[in-house]
Amino acid sequence: MSRLFVAIGDSFTEGVGDWDARYPNGVRGWADRVAKQLSKQDPGWRYANLAIRSKRLQQIIDEQLQRALDLHPTVVSVYAGGNDILELRASLTPLMERYEEMVSRIAAAGARPLLFTGFDVRLHPVLEPMRRRNWTYNEHVRRIAEDYGALLVDYWCFDEYHDPRFWGTDRLHMSPAGHKNMAAHVLRVLGVDHSLTAKPLHPRLPVTAREWLHQESVWLREWVIPMFGRRLRNVTLGDHLEPRWPTPIRPADGLKRLAAERDSLARQD
Template sequence: MSRLFVAIGDSFTEGVGDWDSRYPNGVRGWADRVAKQLSKQDPSWRYANLAIRSKRLHQIIDEQLQPALDLRPTVVSVYAGGNDILELRTGITPLMESYEEMVARIAAAGARPLLFTGFDVRLHPVLEPMRRRNWIYNEHVRRIADAYGALLVDYWCFDEYHDPRFWDVDRLHMSPAGHRNMAAHVLRELGVDHALRSKPLRPRPSLTLAELLRKETAWWGEWVLPMFGRRLRHVTLGDHLEPRWPEPIHPADGLKRLAAERRAQPAANG
């Protein structure tokens, strides 16, 4: 009997930062990489990815959880709540109560939950309250993982992510190197041998103080302020996106080929 890996969540799981126009929604991501390696171990593995960028926990529960469980998965990966933590008006206690109910439903359905802590991102002092909220979130995730026998990828502990080359230019999403490295951590937690190898990282640029200040100013203008602006307007980057792999596929058939076939379908039907 074939096994099924289903990924739900937000931009972390959709693959934002690992940009590749050959894949659905223009991204690849760690989950696609994990699915490919699972298929190399056993070609009968199937894979679905329902994650969409910017989704909050209640949206992931309302829109993704039951469709995921209806697929009768073997493993369900969940990274959810990160976007809620950024909203200081959202209470951590009710948030984590909902998170635990979600994990309980996954376990009760007979699937193995695969959970993640959040990374201890070094933030500007203005954003320090969000960092403290992340610590509290992580403690809850560890407790819930233990209570429900979930696999836990303790992202908070991965020191290599202090290297900026593991991050995209927005500093909030992993770069291709970061996604590749995360896939290796997930496969290790799943107990799966894999062929993923770290590629040489690009050299670190040597910047003057003036260049660093310009870069910091540009980051605030291009990424941080627009993000909070979207929150005030109640719009997100995922509002018009569909899940990347809504129906189970066999990664052994080739993810790029499957994506190309899917892009060709509307033209063929038109």
Template sequence: MTGRFVAIGDSFTEGVGDWNAAFPNGVRGWADRVAKQLGRQDPAWEYANLAIRSKRLHQVRDEQVDRALALQPTLVSLYAGGNDILELRTDMVALMREYESIVARIAASGARPLLFTGFDIPLSPVFEPMKRRNWLFNDHVRRIARAYDAVLVDYWCFDEYSDPGLWDADRLHMSPAGHRNLAAHVLRVLGVEHSLTPRLPEREGYAGLVAGLRRETAWLGEWVVPMFGRRLRRVTLGDDLQPRWPEPVRPADGLKRLARARQTTAG
């Protein structure tokens, strides 16, 4: 198995939560980890990652799909729609029609689509209404995966992600351990041998009611309120960012080394 892996989508695929200054945009993520293992299996594997945080599905369609297919990939991962689900007025029927159109284009190009369901993130009760939308999203993704012979990573079924240690401080993005664990799942589904051993963090003890309430209040103030504030102002954390790996690279050459070389050239 060899080819060219191109990743498209939002923060999930960009790698937010897996913070590492040695990599472009200051993050690493599951896709880089998967690409590294593919390169170990066969040094001829190539990899590009066009995903940028905060992108809605229509932005992924308009800004990333043509660019991805122009790279003539053999495998294209797509995870997008989560930011749309957080919008109360999103028409889910129209959203999934748009999602399917993207998958259809990927499949028609000859590339194999790699799709993901969404996990029911263990958030505050404030976000409970979003679960029904996520379930609807997942049902459609499973149907679309069958229809287009896509590889499906059924993320919703991975019970270990109920562990807070697999999530970053904002509770919306995976921690480094979460990204590493997901990379292992992706490689398993692809049938690729790898050296990734899941490192699940130790569970935290019960902090007590008062401490728990303080933590919830701090989380709402530090992460949730600013997020919705940005939405009202129509600005995102990805507005000034470029894709991490816009052109195909060979992970076997070392992604850190390639990142350093790119910085040197840019400087």
């Protein structure tokens, strides 16, 4: 009997930061890499990815959860709540109650939940309150994982992500190297041997104080201010996107080939 890996969530799981025009929505990401490695272990593995960037927890529950459960998955990975943490005035208590209910539904459906803590990103002082909220979020996720027998990828503990080369220019999404490394961690938690190997990272160049100040200014202007501007306008980068792999595929058939075939069919329509 074939097994099914379903990924739900936001930009982390969609693959933002691992840009590749050959894949749906222009990204690849750790989940695609995990699915490919699973198929090398057993070609019968199938894979669906319903995650869309910018989605908040309740949207993931409303738009993705039941859709995922209807597929009768073996494993459901979920990283959700990161975008809610950015709402500094919103209480985390009801958020984590909804998160726990989501996990309980996955477990009750007979699937194995695969959960993630959030990384302790070193942020600009203006965003420091978000770190403290992330710590609280992680405490809840660890407890929920234990209570429901979920697999846990404890992202918080991965010290290599203190290296900026594992992050994209927005400092909130992983770089291709970060996604590949995350895939290796997920496969370890799943107990799956893999052939992923790290490529040498580009060298870290020394930065002067003046260059650092310029980088901070550019980051705030090009990423932080637009992000909060979108929130004020109640628009997101995922508003007009569809899930990358909405129906189960067989990664053993080749993800790039499957993406090209889907793109060709879409153009014909």
